[in-house]
Amino acid sequence: VEQGSPKLDNLLHPSSIAIIGASADPTSKGYDYLKGIMEFDFGGELYPVNPKGGEILGLKAYPSVKDIPGTIDYVISCIPAQPTIELIEDCAIKGAKVLQLFAAGFSETGEEEGRKLEEELVQKAQKRGIRVIGPNCIGVHYPKGGLAFARAKFSKRSGPVGCLVQSGGHAWTLVSNGSLRGISFSKVISFGNACDLNESDFLECLANDPETEVITAYVEGIKNGPRFINAAKKAAQAKPVIMFKGGRTEAGRRATVSHTGALAGQDLIWDALFHQARVIRVYSLDELIDTVLPFIYFPEIKSPNVGIVGAGGGASVQAADECESKGLLVPPLPPELRHRLKEFTPLVGSSLGNPVDTVEIWNPQHFIRTLELVATWDGIDLLIAHAVIEIAAQWQGQSVLDGIIDALLTTAKGLSKPMAVVLQSFGTPRGLNMLYSIQKRFVQAGIPVYPTVARAANAMSKFIEYHNRSKDD
Amino acid sequence: VEQGSPKLDNLLHPSSIAIIGASADPTSKGYDYLKGIMEFDFGGELYPVNPKGGEILGLKAYPSVKDIPGTIDYVISCIPAQPTIELIEDCAIKGAKVLQLFAAGFSETGEEEGRKLEEELVQKAQKRGIRVIGPNCIGVHYPKGGLAFARAKFSKRSGPVGCLVQSGGHAWTLVSNGSLRGISFSKVISFGNACDLNESDFLECLANDPETEVITAYVEGIKNGPRFINAAKKAAQAKPVIMFKGGRTEAGRRATVSHTGALAGQDLIWDALFHQARVIRVYSLDELIDTVLPFIYFPEIKSPNVGIVGAGGGASVQAADECESKGLLVPPLPPELRHRLKEFTPLVGSSLGNPVDTVEIWNPQHFIRTLELVATWDGIDLLIAHAVIEIAAQWQGQSVLDGIIDALLTTAKGLSKPMAVVLQSFGTPRGLNMLYSIQKRFVQAGIPVYPTVARAANAMSKFIEYHNRSKDD
Numbered sequence: 001v002e003q004g005s006p007k008l009d010n011l012l013h014p015s016s017i018a019i020i021g022a023s024a025d026p027t028s029k030g031y032d033y034l035k036g037i038m039e040f041d042f043g044g045e046l047y048p049v050n051p052k053g054g055e056i057l058g059l060k061a062y063p064s065v066k067d068i069p070g071t072i073d074y075v076i077s078c079i080p081a082q083p084t085i086e087l088i089e090d091c092a093i094k095g096a097k098v099l100q101l102f103a104a105g106f107s108e109t110g111e112e113e114g115r116k117l118e119e120e121l122v123q124k125a126q127k128r129g130i131r132v133i134g135p136n137c138i139g140v141h142y143p144k145g146g147l148a149f150a151r152a153k154f155s156k157r158s159g160p161v162g163c164l165v166q167s168g169g170h171a172w173t174l175v176s177n178g179s180l181r182g183i184s185f186s187k188v189i190s191f192g193n194a195c196d197l198n199e200s201d202f203l204e205c206l207a208n209d210p211e212t213e214v215i216t217a218y219v220e221g222i223k224n225g226p227r228f229i230n231a232a233k234k235a236a237q238a239k240p241v242i243m244f245k246g247g248r249t250e251a252g253r254r255a256t257v258s259h260t261g262a263l264a265g266q267d268l269i270w271d272a273l274f275h276q277a278r279v280i281r282v283y284s285l286d287e288l289i290d291t292v293l294p295f296i297y298f299p300e301i302k303s304p305n306v307g308i309v310g311a312g313g314g315a316s317v318q319a320a321d322e323c324e325s326k327g328l329l330v331p332p333l334p335p336e337l338r339h340r341l342k343e344f345t346p347l348v349g350s351s352l353g354n355p356v357d358t359v360e361i362w363n364p365q366h367f368i369r370t371l372e373l374v375a376t377w378d379g380i381d382l383l384i385a386h387a388v389i390e391i392a393a394q395w396q397g398q399s400v401l402d403g404i405i406d407a408l409l410t411t412a413k414g415l416s417k418p419m420a421v422v423l424q425s426f427g428t429p430r431g432l433n434m435l436y437s438i439q440k441r442f443v444q445a446g447i448p449v450y451p452t453v454a455r456a457a458n459a460m461s462k463f464i465e466y467h468n469r470s471k472d473d
Numbered sequence: 474v475e476q477g478s479p480k481l482d483n484l485l486h487p488s489s490i491a492i493i494g495a496s497a498d499p500t501s502k503g504y505d506y507l508k509g510i511m512e513f514d515f516g517g518e519l520y521p522v523n524p525k526g527g528e529i530l531g532l533k534a535y536p537s538v539k540d541i542p543g544t545i546d547y548v549i550s551c552i553p554a555q556p557t558i559e560l561i562e563d564c565a566i567k568g569a570k571v572l573q574l575f576a577a578g579f580s581e582t583g584e585e586e587g588r589k590l591e592e593e594l595v596q597k598a599q600k601r602g603i604r605v606i607g608p609n610c611i612g613v614h615y616p617k618g619g620l621a622f623a624r625a626k627f628s629k630r631s632g633p634v635g636c637l638v639q640s641g642g643h644a645w646t647l648v649s650n651g652s653l654r655g656i657s658f659s660k661v662i663s664f665g666n667a668c669d670l671n672e673s674d675f676l677e678c679l680a681n682d683p684e685t686e687v688i689t690a691y692v693e694g695i696k697n698g699p700r701f702i703n704a705a706k707k708a709a710q711a712k713p714v715i716m717f718k719g720g721r722t723e724a725g726r727r728a729t730v731s732h733t734g735a736l737a738g739q740d741l742i743w744d745a746l747f748h749q750a751r752v753i754r755v756y757s758l759d760e761l762i763d764t765v766l767p768f769i770y771f772p773e774i775k776s777p778n779v780g781i782v783g784a785g786g787g788a789s790v791q792a793a794d795e796c797e798s799k800g801l802l803v804p805p806l807p808p809e810l811r812h813r814l815k816e817f818t819p820l821v822g823s824s825l826g827n828p829v830d831t832v833e834i835w836n837p838q839h840f841i842r843t844l845e846l847v848a849t850w851d852g853i854d855l856l857i858a859h860a861v862i863e864i865a866a867q868w869q870g871q872s873v874l875d876g877i878i879d880a881l882l883t884t885a886k887g888l889s890k891p892m893a894v895v896l897q898s899f900g901t902p903r904g905l906n907m908l909y910s911i912q913k914r915f916v917q918a919g920i921p922v923y924p925t926v927a928r929a930a931n932a933m934s935k936f937i938e939y940h941n942r943s944k945d946d
Contacts, residue, residue, distance in 0.1 A: 284795070
């Protein structure tokens with residue numbers, strides 16, 4: 001039995017939070033949750049609960065929920081499965097609206113005992129009108145609202161991307177990796193077993209959330225297919241929805257928290273349903289992050305013509321192949337443009353094609369001028385600038401590479417077409433560290449960075465395909 | 474007109490090398506070639522040629538080729554295109570067998586001038602019986618024979634992998650990146666425009682080369698299709714041939730050095746021809762490196778059943794999905810094995826499936842015991858051990874992660890099934906540096922490491938498919 005869909009606003013703006021199992025032991029989960037929320041400047045009352053009482057991180061700790069003065073809106077439980085259930089009555093007495101459960105050992109075990117425990121949990125919570133997030137989840141990352149994953153030291157920066165994510169590990173990876181790639185989040189909601197609040201609830205909530213401009217999702221089991229698809233359809237009418245469904249093969253399905261009887265063959269049906277709902281489907285967390293980037297950084301693009309500048313030789317051939325095989329087009333430069341490039345570069349012949357093979361023009365002024373000229377050509381809709389770190393640094397020299405990066409950062413915003421940057425490294429420590437710091441500068445300038453042309457092209461292609469479907473398709 | 478196929482042995486074992494354009498200026502190509510070959514301990518006579526004469530890197534420099542005493546077997550030219558042609562007569566007089574040309578500006582420009590220059594080069598060289606490698610190439614990496622790419626500081630270690638590679642950038646990337654991944658090379662031959670010695674020559678040579686056990690190739694244009702396919706067929710009967718063909722799309726083809734009139738649509742024909750020839754086709758340099766690894770580290774595997782141990786949660790679901798969608802199978806563990814795992818781990822339910830979700834058992838003894846038990850099960854043919862660096866380090870603790878890596882390295886060789894390791898990082902500097910040093914330890918122990926399960930699964934799948942085709946298929 002599903003309870004009605006709640007307003008996310010009510011649930012995620014508590015005036016008070018109790019943390020059950022809070023502890024002064026810095027290796028404990030209770031410490032981490034308390035510390036995380038304090039570091040995110042939660043504005044309401046914060047009540048550590050620990051049988052020993054005393055003081056934790058400067059706050060008075062209460063031996064039990066009952067001992068807390070006043071009401072509690074939101075309860076974060078870090079204690080094991082069984083005792084959690086005994087909490088519910090006390091939470092209800094204190095007026096709790098939400099119970100967020102870290103504990104595993106419920107239905108995700110696939111065993112009778114866990115299933116029964118979860119049933120009992122849901123029944124008791126429903127009876128007392130408490131909504132449950134989890135169990136088997138790491139909770140909510142909501143920097144603006146002061147909610148944090150345990151142990152996270154993530155950026156407090158708030159942004160346009162919302163996420164509902166069934167796996168705690170994926171939630172963690174998404175925020176960590178996404179931040180490095182330039183994504184800031186409105187809310188990331190990890191919901192584990194979805195025993196009460198489920199993927200449809202969170203999808204509806206994010207669809208209506210004014211702080212969320214792009215919805216992303218990682219889902220494994222889906223409790224109510226028709227409701228979910230309906231929610232997805234509505235959400236996708238309001239904003240882009242990018243979805244990664246885990247368990248698309250027989251073995252993947254067995255590994256999910258849901259363990260439903262659904263067959264892997266049904267994946268084709270999900271494909272069709274996602275397409276109908278105008279949901280952008282991705283197949284890994286990396287691809288999800290890749291695909292978000294144009295949605296937050298680029299204007300609408302409807303044509304798939306890309307101009308590629310950089311790299312050289314086989315890397316340029318591979319770049320062209322990867323773009324076209326992902327559905328983009330890499331049109332040859334027209335004679336007048338080739339002529340203009342020839343005026344100031346030593347480029348000849350196919351180096352003046354598209355990709356513009358810049359092995360010969362690793363010179364900041366020439367590189368930028370080339371990029372600007374290609375950008376002004378109306379035959380292309382977007383740009384990819386492409387460098388292999390170690391080759392550029394070793395063949396052209398560190399100072400030339402630095403000069404090009406500086407020049408790119410200065411001119412990028414003035415280019416007449418949106419640009420993505422592809423930075424590749426051989427994987428040497430020097431290359432990786434350079435890549436990290438160069439990527440950081442581009443990300444701070446609002447320019448998406450990809451590790452391969454194939455991944456950039458894939459994301460751009462999905463972005464352009466999205467804009468070519470009308471909302472009523 | 475093609476000259477006959479030479480014996481690689483004769484060409485690549487010169488007793489003397491002249492370097493045209495050798496220089497004491499460390500930013501010049503001539504310096505780099507000379508230095509590279511000296512560092513690779515070339516055992517024969519080395520003659521720097523520079524109009525100024527004098528001494529370069531401790532060696533007497535000769536104003537011209539004619540001034541060199543005695544004969545020259547192998548000439549490396551680092552001077553521009555036009556004057557190179559004027560060299561040929563002098564080289565011939567000195568008995569040169571091979572002329573290796575770094576210079577670009579020939580037919581790869583796609584312009585009349587370059588085409589004519591290349592024609593002239595070939596005619597003159599043929600007339601005097603000199604074989605040409607290039608132009609527009611970085612030459613040969615042959616650590617055992619003392620031949621080196623310009624400016625390379627690559628490992629001197631010799632190994633079983635041979636490569637013919639049309640792009641200098643890709644040649645460089647392959648040796649650099651491949652070395653980090655644990656690949657050592659017999660010979661890597663960069664051949665650029667292939668004006669004389671071409672892809673078919675080098676393929677035939679590597680097929681007959683006793684130092685080469687696995688052949689890899691990056692080719693763009695193919696001069697003589699039937700001869701090449703015939704060479705590929707013969708080579709693949711002798712040893713595995715892994716081939717990456719650039720220019721599979723219209724735009725990719727335009728970017729190649731060949732600029733033939735071939736249509737991108739012909740890519741399907743190449744697909745069929747490669748399949749017939751039992752050539753393993755790959756689509757990027759990363760995929761080429763990935764695919765080499767099982768061929769050099771693993772025994773023959775004919776069944777695609779994989780046991781996955783590590784990671785946890787969504788990452789395990791994704792791992793299972795990625796394996797099965799690449800054609801591997803991830804069979805569920807049988808009850809007796811689950812029972813034995815339960816005896817010493819807190820794992821329950823689906824965590825005991827396959828993947829074995831080890832979030833609960835990040836403990837070196839338990840992890841290794843789990844891996845050993847899964848390895849002994851005859852339902853699987855290979856293992857994947859899987860960790861997300863930052864999650865492991867932050868959730869389980871650095872010392873636990875270190876302990877597991879140590880234990881893995883100790884036990885890996887004793888496992889009854891071959892194992893690949895997947896190490897993922899969020900991309901934080903700490904994660905990347907840890908990943909680099911952990912990867913290094915595995916590579917030194919002869920265990921292949923991949924950055925994603927999808928890439929590991931793809932390589933394994935191609936490896937297994939190869940072993941399921943008889944040589945006469």
